[in-house]
Amino acid sequence: MGAAVALASAMLSPSLASAESVLRVAMTLGDIPAWTGQPDQGYEGYRFVGFNLHDGLINWDLTRADEEASLRPGLATKWEVDPKDHRRWLITLRQGVKFHDGCDLTPEVVSWNFQRLIDKTARGFDPAQFARMRTRASNIDHVEPLGADQVAIYTKAPDSFTPFSLTNFLMISRCALEKANWDYNVYAKAPAGTGPYKFDKVVPHERLELVKNENYWDKDRIPKHDRLVLLPMPEATTRTAALLSGQVDFIEAPSPDTIPRLESAGMVVVTNTYPHNWTYQVNMVDPPFNDIKIRQAANHAVNREDVAALLSGTGAPGYAMLPPSSRYYGNPIKYNFDPAQATALLKEAGCYPCEITVAMSTAGSGQMQPLAMNELVKSQLEAVGFKVNFNVMDWSALHDISLKGREAFPDIDAINVSRAPMEPYNGVLGFVMKSRFAPNGPNWGWFSTDEIDALGKKAMETFDEEQRDAMITEIHELTVAQAPMIYIAHDLNPRAMSPKVKGFVQAQSWFQDLTPIAIEP
Template sequence: MFRPALIAGAFALAGALLTSASAMAQEKVLRIGMTAADIPRTHGQPDQGFEGNRFTGIPMYDALVHWDLSKADAASVIIPGLALSWSVDAADKNKWVFRLRPGVKFHDGSRFNAAAVVWNVQKVLDQNAPHFDQSQVGVTVSRMPNLASARAIDDLTVELTTKAPDSFLPINLTNLFMASPTHWQKLLSEVPASVADPKARAAAAWTAFAAAPSGTGPFRGVRLVPRERFEMVANKDYWDAARRPKVDRVVLLPLPEPNARTAALLSGQVDWIEAPAPDSVPQIKQRGFTLYTNAQPHVWPWQFSFREGSPWLDRRVRHAANLCINRAELKELLGGLMEIPVGTVPAGHPWWGNPSFQIKYDLPAAQKLMQEAGFSAAKPLTVKVLTSASGSGQMQPIVMNEWLQQALKECFFNVELEVAEWNAVFTNWREGAGHANARGANATNVTFAAMDPFFAMIRFVTRQTNPPASNNWGFFNSDEFDQLAATARSTFDDAGRDRALAALHKRIVEEAPFLWVAHDVGPRAMSARVTGVVQPRSWFIDIAPMDIRPGS
């Protein structure tokens, strides 16, 4: 429960926030309280889940392809970013040509061109490249595992090659942010000669790059204090006039505890918080703050293990879990800040597919399935779930998991919760259920965006995406699902791809590799001073068009 006394704790932020107060006195400063426990990486490939993309990726960097975040009343779609156009080769669908935007410069003043694209592909794919950075691989390659290489055709044209035909590639490329090769090379030259090993020198250059980033985005990073704060200032020369920032400075503050975030907002220490404590929403509104929400393609699940010995191998058990929980009751507990799922996508979506298994609350049916599987109140089934106390998209993970723990008792589940730091849970998502870092869990609670086919479905159901390649944490594998995914991936016309994806979604819901619990609505509370806010139907949001009115 939200406790007003926690407001006192928020004043601990004051010292940090006032450190550069005199320098900021004449600036428009937007202060954001994130759910992450640390600042997402700032070198161009953020960690901390998609909260990293939202706050240190999209503001400072551009990708070849962007999400359109300018509308609140329509689904986000991809639009040109640093690439003006792209097309797949009609004769060889493993090859794509991207034509680049002219006249774009990195924050250090160097030019963006095809060579820079090749360099940024190499940083995560080419282990022989001098600037290859292993720390950036996991959060990048797992999101576009088919990308193989890049080649400059001319200064403003680049060819990307995939391992297999992949109609999802342009969408996947929204996750590959372009960092400045020139700036990195300069920082490499400043690494002391006493650091002789080439890999150590490269790592040192990337560490220096994180402290002084250079992308092409609307904001430029200027101050990094790990676990405390990160500051960005406006790039007034940004190439897209519509996204030239109106605020002068953005300050990011990690505040993983929801009551502390809420207290910081109410006490005026920040202007914007992610995921406020649900029971504080009435007070937030009464105090004149604005609560923004919008239904998002974002799933809050348990993802099951299919390794030998897992209690989830029996489909009756998986179906029972999905039928056992009263999601309407959970929605009430969360103050209405969720949507009730019937799958990864909603009914009526082009990828829906009309599954034969219906996700709903049906307690007698759930209990019957568990009894058929050999369980009862006298003989419960113990399951262990790995979760976090906070994090990107995790909503209110402790509250929600404790509610699930109680709700599932009615269906003879004995739920054990294993709580770990968010980034560790997120990293284990790629390591897999068999890794020691899974801590013996047979389900993991990592939320995911469902904006595109790969993120929504493919990465969870194919052998190609088994750990550590991507996020098939539980090793859910079969020839059928490999073929369904391959058909969708190799279909390049929109209508045909939608049909293939609908067939895939139908079978995913029927086999139930997840406990689908909620769809997020992305609640964020902001001071009324913050203007120009568009809450899109997306996991992301664009800071660049926002403004802030003067005032206390």
């Protein structure tokens, strides 16, 4: 830990801090997210790199702490489905936007940005970025420029949730990539998005430095600090030590047992509910979890109140895929802690003891406190008759498993990957429809029923929001009854920061806006 803090100190010299206002952030990630377009390492990659260097056609409104984040115009000022063809979306682009290299945002550049992520023959196609976007892009057919300020996005099937998906397609400068001879390794030395920060420099595996974009198109979101320094620090104790010693200003996911110490030292700790679940997503095809009795047993074995107590106010009990604050929560069945019932179900299913292998990470985006939490859940499962084996790995490896699906990893019975049910398409339908079986979506365990699949398809074709919301709520209730996940906890998104950090608003979202932050001397 001391070595890590010393490294941070060496990286962030006093002369740098005194010359300009600098916000130094310790991420939970083990490495710097990719900065050449679509980031890797899950939503933390989007939170700190993707959405700071780039914009989508549609952005998230992260200005409020008292309600779930909603959509707001980004590089598009207007979007609507073609009333004559529900596979066609008409997108009106914002005028006068320039990339960081000075090139213009045009309909042709927007069309190319989609093609480079869906068409293997397109100039600038990148297999890595294609893989990261596969779950979002699977229903995009093609994009056509229309005149001076519009594009038409064609989907393979009607999809009323398309605006949510568009938040994840990040626009990069075609000029800059062409100048790099279409080589992303060269482009990485001078990437150009349209976001509120511009790339300055990187030390691989150590830090990424961004500077504010004085010419950002959204004048309200020009950063109130000069420089943003992003540091990967996967160990919670290292992040805490770095904050206490003044080496960083802002840390993700402080360990619950360090919060009293942080607060007594004058640090500010913030939490807020947001769309998050911390579960075991199980293999629904192969034994033992293809038997609903085994899935029910596991859910009755978990003492969620004890898990929440372990988290000391930084997490809440998780009884369903969505948190109760979600507009789609409804009235799902509740799996109360009942160890006797859990044991009876295992014996009834003929799996006692019932051996399972769970893939987990040591840290990562939204993973909370995975080591301590998994050890507690293991003890609870084993108390009723399970035998739990952990396959422990870093976050990037686990995220790769989650993308490829259960078929590619037959020796793994469940994965502990936190999920982001921020919106219906990926956050709910993504886990319950056959068309979203990984690698085509986040449905790692290949869960579906004919009833849920039909209702999901109907929701995608329903453009009346109230009717569609009712369908998503029903899908959530039907899904929880089938227990395709072992429901455990919901994160309350803890962060800690120096008292010098002013202006931060903790949004009810996986994503956060750092631009309002000012650093007091």
